[in-house]
Amino acid sequence: MANTKEKMLQVLNLKKFFGGLKAVNDVSFDVYKGETLALIGPNGAGKSTLFNTVCGVYAPTAGQILLSGQEIQGLKPHEIARRRVARTFQISHPCQDMTVLDNIIMAMGLSQYSSLTGIFGNSRTKGNIEKAEQLLDKVGILAQRDRRAGDLSLGYMRRLEIARALALEPLLILLDEPCAGLSNNAEAEFIEIINQLKAQGTTIMLVEHNMSIAMTVSDRVVVISYGEKIAEGVPQEIQSNPYVIEAYLGKDDDCA
Numbered sequence: 001m002a003n004t005k006e007k008m009l010q011v012l013n014l015k016k017f018f019g020g021l022k023a024v025n026d027v028s029f030d031v032y033k034g035e036t037l038a039l040i041g042p043n044g045a046g047k048s049t050l051f052n053t054v055c056g057v058y059a060p061t062a063g064q065i066l067l068s069g070q071e072i073q074g075l076k077p078h079e080i081a082r083r084r085v086a087r088t089f090q091i092s093h094p095c096q097d098m099t100v101l102d103n104i105i106m107a108m109g110l111s112q113y114s115s116l117t118g119i120f121g122n123s124r125t126k127g128n129i130e131k132a133e134q135l136l137d138k139v140g141i142l143a144q145r146d147r148r149a150g151d152l153s154l155g156y157m158r159r160l161e162i163a164r165a166l167a168l169e170p171l172l173i174l175l176d177e178p179c180a181g182l183s184n185n186a187e188a189e190f191i192e193i194i195n196q197l198k199a200q201g202t203t204i205m206l207v208e209h210n211m212s213i214a215m216t217v218s219d220r221v222v223v224i225s226y227g228e229k230i231a232e233g234v235p236q237e238i239q240s241n242p243y244v245i246e247a248y249l250g251k252d253d254d255c256a
């Protein structure tokens with residue numbers, strides 16, 4: 001819960017245009033320390049573009065992104081990761097041929113070193129292995145530690161992604177539709193993991209198309225449609241906001 005009003009992330013008048021297409025158009029919002037903020041909107045609203053701009057995949061056309069008050073817009077993805085902003089991917093891509101455990105140790109190394117060179121040389125220490133095991137335990141996949149990451153089910157793969165993100169000891173975790181493609185069971189288990197992270201005070205920004213997931217896990221919601229912010233508030237307010245309902249219904253896709 002956001003029991004302090006310290007701002008972890010500030011998105012200020014952010015714009016990202018692709019040629020004439022205004023994918024993100026003058027969007028502003030804050031993510032407070034310890035809160036889970038969901039960014040929702042119909043397909044094509046600009047959610048992934050905004051997410052990728054925060055992660056450094058895109059440089060913004062205009063606007064600012066501040067992390068703990070420091071400007072980070074336009075930095076490269078690895079520079080943003082080094083400032084302890086961790087992300088997961090809609091399509092998981094761990095190092096397929098490495099074990100689950102080594103994936104975590106490598107992610108821990110990335111927060112300590114500036115390049116891949118030599119990460120394994122001195123990082124498979126007893127302490128690091130124990131820490132990696134704790135992270136796997138946190139997301140419920142410790143029993144999978146020696147499996148090849150590429151052989152995991154989608155649900156376990158997503159959990160590995162979260163554990164890799166946690167290995168960065170992040171100030172902020174960015175999740176892009178973490179439940180997409182999961183079975184109802186795997187989805188419920190994943191929501192439980194997110195709730196545990198929240199309970200531990202993790203600051204989370206979640207991009208989510210599915211309204212019910214967003215409403216279940218978030219403290220606050222920002223809604224975008226056609227690149228513009230159309231609403232912001234607690235889940236209850238958002239659920240009954242006519243502009244939000246219209247944006248979702250107008251798109252004729254699932255808002256389950």
Ligand SMILES: Nc1ncnc2c1ncn2[C@@H]1O[C@H](COP(=O)(O)OP(=O)(O)O)[C@@H](O)[C@H]1O
Binds near residue numbers: 023041044047048049
């Ligand atoms: N790399 C890109 N180049 C050109 N247009 C893009 C690119 N990425 C996204 N778009 C366009 O920007 C708009 C927003 O897309 P996106 O951010 O993926 O929406 P969402 O994630 O909300 O579904 C869409 O019209 C999409 O076609």
Ligand SMILES: [Mg+2]
Binds near residue numbers: 047048049
């Ligand atoms: Mg998207």
